Amino acid sequence: MRHTISLLVENKFGVLSRIAGLFSGRGYNIESLSVGETIDPQISTMTIVTSGDDQIIEQINKQLNKLIDVIKVIDMTELDHVEREMVLIKVTPKHENKAEVLRLAEIFRGRIVDSSQHTYTVEITGDEKKIEALIELLKPMGIKEFVRTGKIAIAREGTKKS
Amino acid sequence: MRGNYIFMKMTGAEIFVECLKREGVKHIFGYPGGVILNIFDLLYDDKDIQLILTRHEQGAVHAADGYARSTGKPGVVLVTSGPGATNTVTGLATASMDSIPIVVFSGQVPTMLIGNDAFQEADIVGISRPCTKYNYLAKDARDLSRIVRESFHVAMTGRPGPVLIDLPKDVTASKAEFTWPEITIRSYNPTYEGNKWMINQAAQLIAKSKKAVIVAGGGVILSGGARELKELAEITDIPVTMTLMGLGSFPGSHTLSLGMPGMHGTYYANKAIQESDLLIAVGMRFDDRVTGKIDAFAPHAKIIHIDIDPTSIRKNVRVDVPIVGDVKRVLMVLNKVLKEDIKEQWEAVRNAWLKQIDAWKKERPMTYTYSDEVIKPQFVVEKIYELTKGDAIISTEVGQNQMWAAQFYKFDKPRMWLTSGGLGTMGYGFPAAIGAQLAHPNKLVIDIAGDGSIQMNIQELATAVINKLPVKVAILNNHYLGMVRQWQELFFNERYSYTHLEVVPDFVKIAEAYGAVGLRAIKPSEVEPVLKEAFKIKKTVFMDFQVHWKEKVYPMVPAGAPIDQMLFEEQKEKTEKKLKAVK
Numbered sequence: 129m130r131h132t133i134s135l136l137v138e139n140k141f142g143v144l145s146r147i148a149g150l151f152s153g154r155g156y157n158i159e160s161l162s163v164g165e166t167i168d169p170q171i172s173t174m175t176i177v178t179s180g181d182d183q184i185i186e187q188i189n190k191q192l193n194k195l196i197d198v199i200k201v202i203d204m205t206e207l208d209h210v211e212r213e214m215v216l217i218k219v220t221p222k223h224e225n226k227a228e229v230l231r232l233a234e235i236f237r238g239r240i241v242d243s244s245q246h247t248y249t250v251e252i253t254g255d256e257k258k259i260e261a262l263i264e265l266l267k268p269m270g271i272k273e274f275v276r277t278g279k280i281a282i283a284r285e286g287t288k289k290s
Numbered sequence: 291m292r293g294n295y296i297f298m299k300m301t302g303a304e305i306f307v308e309c310l311k312r313e314g315v316k317h318i319f320g321y322p323g324g325v326i327l328n329i330f331d332l333l334y335d336d337k338d339i340q341l342i343l344t345r346h347e348q349g350a351v352h353a354a355d356g357y358a359r360s361t362g363k364p365g366v367v368l369v370t371s372g373p374g375a376t377n378t379v380t381g382l383a384t385a386s387m388d389s390i391p392i393v394v395f396s397g398q399v400p401t402m403l404i405g406n407d408a409f410q411e412a413d414i415v416g417i418s419r420p421c422t423k424y425n426y427l428a429k430d431a432r433d434l435s436r437i438v439r440e441s442f443h444v445a446m447t448g449r450p451g452p453v454l455i456d457l458p459k460d461v462t463a464s465k466a467e468f469t470w471p472e473i474t475i476r477s478y479n480p481t482y483e484g485n486k487w488m489i490n491q492a493a494q495l496i497a498k499s500k501k502a503v504i505v506a507g508g509g510v511i512l513s514g515g516a517r518e519l520k521e522l523a524e525i526t527d528i529p530v531t532m533t534l535m536g537l538g539s540f541p542g543s544h545t546l547s548l549g550m551p552g553m554h555g556t557y558y559a560n561k562a563i564q565e566s567d568l569l570i571a572v573g574m575r576f577d578d579r580v581t582g583k584i585d586a587f588a589p590h591a592k593i594i595h596i597d598i599d600p601t602s603i604r605k606n607v608r609v610d611v612p613i614v615g616d617v618k619r620v621l622m623v624l625n626k627v628l629k630e631d632i633k634e635q636w637e638a639v640r641n642a643w644l645k646q647i648d649a650w651k652k653e654r655p656m657t658y659t660y661s662d663e664v665i666k667p668q669f670v671v672e673k674i675y676e677l678t679k680g681d682a683i684i685s686t687e688v689g690q691n692q693m694w695a696a697q698f699y700k701f702d703k704p705r706m707w708l709t710s711g712g713l714g715t716m717g718y719g720f721p722a723a724i725g726a727q728l729a730h731p732n733k734l735v736i737d738i739a740g741d742g743s744i745q746m747n748i749q750e751l752a753t754a755v756i757n758k759l760p761v762k763v764a765i766l767n768n769h770y771l772g773m774v775r776q777w778q779e780l781f782f783n784e785r786y787s788y789t790h791l792e793v794v795p796d797f798v799k800i801a802e803a804y805g806a807v808g809l810r811a812i813k814p815s816e817v818e819p820v821l822k823e824a825f826k827i828k829k830t831v832f833m834d835f836q837v838h839w840k841e842k843v844y845p846m847v848p849a850g851a852p853i854d855q856m857l858f859e860e861q862k863e864k865t866e867k868k869l870k871a872v873k
Contacts, residue, residue, distance in 0.1 A: 138477060142427075146419060153420050183604065190601040196424045196444065199477040 130159070130179040132211060132281045135192060136200040139165060139172040143197045147174065150191055156180065160213075162278035171199065175280045204281045211281045214253045217263065220246055220270040229269060236262045247272060302431035302462040303328035306395075309438035311338055312470060315366050317357065317728055318342070319350035323370020324410060325459040326397030330368075342728060342757055345749035347374050349721040351381020352747065354392045356722025358385075359708045360683055361729045362514070364445050365392040371399055372410030375456070376417060380715060382452045383421035387712025388535060389512055391450040393441050394418075400460040401429060415456050423451030428458070431466035439473050448480030449599040450512055480598060484615030484623060492570070492594045492611045493627040499568035499592075501643045502528045505551065505580070508535030508711065509573015509597060511704040515618030516540065519572060521625050527640040529647055531559040533574050534696055535711040542700030543680070548647070549656060552580040553847045554693045557654035560853040562647055563588050571595045573617040576606040577712070578849075586852035596620050654845070656697055659859065665814050667691070667766040667837040671698040673817050674736060674764060677825065682734040683726045685709065685719040687743025689773035691766050692719075693843040695738040717746025720763060724750055727759040734762070734825060741767040742791055751804035754830040762824050762831045768839040769793055776842045780857070801832035810834040 137143050144163060151158050159177040166173050178188060185203070192201045204211070221229045229248050233240055238252035252262055256279070263274070300308070306329055310318070318341045322330045333341050344350040347369045354365025369378055375396035385392050399408040415427045424444045426437045441453040496502060510519050516539050523530050523546050530540040531548040540547060548559035563569065569591045574580070581587040584606060594611040595603050603612045613620055658668040671694050674682070680700055685708035686692040692709055701707050708726060710718040723737040737744075744765055754761050766772075771789040778786050798808030807829050811820040817835065824831040845856040 142415065142419070145416065149420055187601060187605060194599070194601050196475065196478045 129181070129185070130177065130205075131185050131188075132204040132209070132279060133176045133178065133189065133192070134202045134204050134281055135174040135176065135198055136166070137172050137174055138197040138199065139170050140197070143172070144174075146195055146197060147176075147192070150195065151178070151188075154187075154191065156184065156188055160276070160278035162280050164280075175278065177279050202283065204283065208284045209281050210284060211255050211279050212253055213256065213259060213276055213279045214251065215259050215263075215274055215276040216241070217250045217252070217266060217274040218272045219248050219250060219266050220272045221248065222269070225269045229266065232262065232265055238262065298468065299465040300468050301328065301465055302428075302434055302457070303332050305431060305434045305466065305468050306438065306457070306462065307332050307336065307339070308468060309435050310366065313438065313442045314363075315339060318366045318368050319344055319353045319357070319725065320368035321347050321350055321370065321374060323372075323374045323397060325399055326368065326370040326374070326457070326462075328459065328462040329395075329397075329457070341368065342724075342753065344721065344753045346747065347377030348380050348717065349724075349747050349750040349753065351378045351392065351394060352384065352715075352718050352721035353725035353728070353750075353753075354394075355381060355385050355390050355718075356685060356708050356725030357729050358390050358392055358725075359722070360705050360726035362705065363729075364442055365390075365725060367392060367394040369394070370397040370410065371414070372412045374410075375414035376412050378454070379418060379421060380713075382418055382454065384710050384713045384715045384718060385452040386421045386423065388508060388710065389450050390452065391445040392452045393445050394452065394454045396454060396456050398427070398456045398458040401458045402460070404458065414454065418454045421452070422454050423449075425454040425456070427456045428461050431461050431464045434461070434466070435469055436471050436473060439471070440475060443473060444475070444478065448478070449509075481600070481614045482598070482616040482619055484596065484613040484620035486623070488611055488613045489620065489623050490627060492613060492624060493632055495568055495592055495594060495611060496526055496528070496570070496628065497632045500639060501566045501646075502526070502568040502570060503548070503562045503566040503591075504528050504530040504540075504570045504572060505533065505563070505574055506530055506536040506539045506572050507533045507574020508539075509617050510536055510539035511573075513573065513598070513617040513619075514704075515573070515616075515621050516704045518618055518621035518625060520544075522621055522628070525625060525628055525636065527636045527644065528570065529562060529644070531555070531562065533577070533580055533711075534709060536574060537696060537707045538701035538704040539573075541702040543702055550696050552577075552853060553582065553849070554697065554843050554845065555853070556656050556697075557845055557856060557858075558647055558650035560847070560856065561650045563591070564852070564854040565646075566591045569593045571597075572621070573597060575599075575602040578606075581606060582847050582853035583850055654858065658841075658844075661838070662814050664838040665811060665817060665835055667694050667768070667835070667841055668698050669814060670764060670766060670817055670821075670835050670837065671695055671738060673821055674738070675699045677818070677821050678734055678736070682706070682736050683708065683723070683730060685723040685726065685735070685737045687719040687737070687739045687746075688714045688716045689740050689743060689771065690768075690776065690841075690843050691738050691740040691743065691772075693773070694766070697843075699738075716743040718743075720744060720747050720761070721750045721753075723761045723763070724754050724757075724759055727754075727761050728757070737761060737763045739763050739765045740772060741765055741769060741797070742771045744797075745795075748800065751801065751806055751830065751832075755805045760828050760830055762833065764821075764833045765797055765835060766837050767797065767834050768837050768841065770839055772841075773843065779840075779842070780846075781848070797832050797834040801830070804830075806830035806832060808832045808834065810836070812836045
């Protein structure tokens with residue numbers, strides 16, 4: 129099963145490598161990873177999406193906790209939480225599809241952040257389903273390139289384990 | 291000039307040496323080189339710290355490891371950058387797998403050159419990351435005392451392990467004020483106290499069980515919990531099997547001892563585990579050499595698992611009662627609960643089980659076929675045990691020598707047994723024995739070696755001789771990489787692919803060339819006189835025991851088989867046919 133794990137870590141060099149090394153060394157999979165400073169510049173937050181059976185996820189959580197630079201491990205999947213990811217999609221629509229791209233971007237509350245004679249770059253933020261849906265719709269019009277930030281997640285306030 | 295120039299400033303190297311003294315370091319194992327000279331220069335006339343110059347950095351780390359295992363104190367290593375640092379990697383990985391507290395300080399090129407592929411530069415922090423508990427790159431002399439303090443703290447607490455600190459040359463040269471800060475690491479808080487509710491659950495299970503077995507590992511020794519373990523076994527009348535790392539955690543000569551379990555374990559230990567209704571795993575981690583085929587391991591047993599490292603629990607086997615905590619403290623509480631709250635008539639409960647175990651012990655005792663024509667390696671180990679009365683520190687190399695030592699030497703006390711259990715590092719035993727001998731100058735320290743392994747760090751003969759460390763090395767010389775040869779014989783159609791080492795070198799002459807003493811035994815009758823003479827001599831001694839080349843370690847569980855499917859020595863295969871093959 130897929131899990132979104134949020135980590136609070138010391139914001140110092142080598143930490144990312146320790147975490148990446150833990151996953152690669154033990155054969156765990158990282159589906160996405162995003163890192164950023166928190167409000168306290170000495171602490172970073174990392175959001176890792178990984179998958180595995182219950183035993184593997186338990187090991188991942190424990191192994192992460194064991195790393196000395198990791199301050200806190202939260203398995204978001206066990207909590208009611210909000211997940212978001214941002215994607216930039218460069219589309220190359222034929223002339224007759226250009227309006228459709230704009231329309232889709234609007235429906236999905238995306239924005240056009242760059243345009244050229246033959247391309248539009250759409251920015252979209254949302255959860256996985258929404259992003260996958262837009263990508264599916266844009267595919268037939270020709271996606272030249274897309275980049276995604278990786279997921280970030282935050283627990284909803286005042287809720288308990290679901 | 292700023293105001294602070296009036297404070298005493300020290301160089302990074304001076305700060306470093308002062309820190310080591312405050313950590314109580316008396317001995318360092320090391321090897322000098324360009325970028326670490328600032329520190330070596332200070333040690334030249336230092337009265338409090340003695341540096342043991344090894345002949346290879348790997349030897350230095352294993353020596354520090356043997357020092358740590360035999361004393362419980364951290365072993366300290368000082369090496370230079372580049373190859374000096376990379377040579378420590380095997381030693382770090384060895385210590386990491388066996389949870390041994392050592393602290394390795396490596397020189398590094400000046401910070402401004404890091405990343406430039408400078409001469410003797412290696413990214414040792416990156417290289418050692420997966421085989422250390424933690425590591426540091428000191429970038430500023432002002433951070434040095436904190437880093438040194440933290441590194442000793444991290445190495446020694448929780449589940450112990452090796453720590454590496456990389457020291458760039460400019461950091462040891464630059465000046466800073468000496469401080470000795472209290473340290474707190476907010477993200478590092480090992481759990482020492484076991485959960486009381488879980489401990490009660492464990493006590494209930496123990497009370498209910500009819501066929502319980504304790505499996506004791508290296509964690510018992512690391513936590514200093516051998517006394518508590520013995521108490522647990524004795525109040526509840528539960529037999530104890532000790533893993534390779536756990537030998538000495540429970541007296542091997544005790545009636546409740548089952549010896550070692552697993553691949554080369556005793557018949558009765560494996561039988562007991564497989565038939566048990568309750569396994570009490572204490573400070574061990576269910577290594578594949580212990581469990582054999584995991585799905586068929588202890589099929590009827592509930593499992594109580596006590597370990598300080600939460601990742602050890604439920605990593606390999608299902609666990610019914612997990613208890614995260616320090617073995618000693620958990621056992622103290624558990625014993626109290628068992629004594630006060632559960633007033634079981636233990637003897638009556640266990641009677642049938644202990645009888646069954648006795649029957650297994652009689653059915654297949656740990657034994658071998660003696661010969662008076664050729665030396666059996668087990669005979670050498672047995673004689674060593676007999677002559678030392680179990681009161682020697684024994685280190686081993688890796689392979690058959692290690693298994694025979696584990697099978698035929700009974701360890702009654704912790705910290706007398708030094709062996710590379712997890713990583714299985716050939717070349718570990720001799721330098722480890724040197725480290726242990728340095729810490730225990732009046733004890734008999736014996737490395738039980740093979741002719742393959744001993745050659746992996748044979749250069750440390752110089753270290754032993756020069757430092758007048760009377761380490762004894764008993765080489766069980768079968769002219770083969772015996773354990774691999776054994777696998778080839780049993781599973782690869784006797785195709786001895788690259789395992790024959792020929793009759794090279796002459797170990798007696800090698801020992802003599804280094805200024806040590808070399809002795810040789812060819813016939814079984816010479817074994818005891820050679821050992822007696824070696825133990826009498828106050829010098830480093832190599833003993834070359836020309837043992838039967840075809841002798842195998844039995845019993846044996848083939849890799850991946852359940853642990854009760856054991857191979858035993860074929861009685862009919864022995865003597866004549868085999869003996870004729872000996873050259």
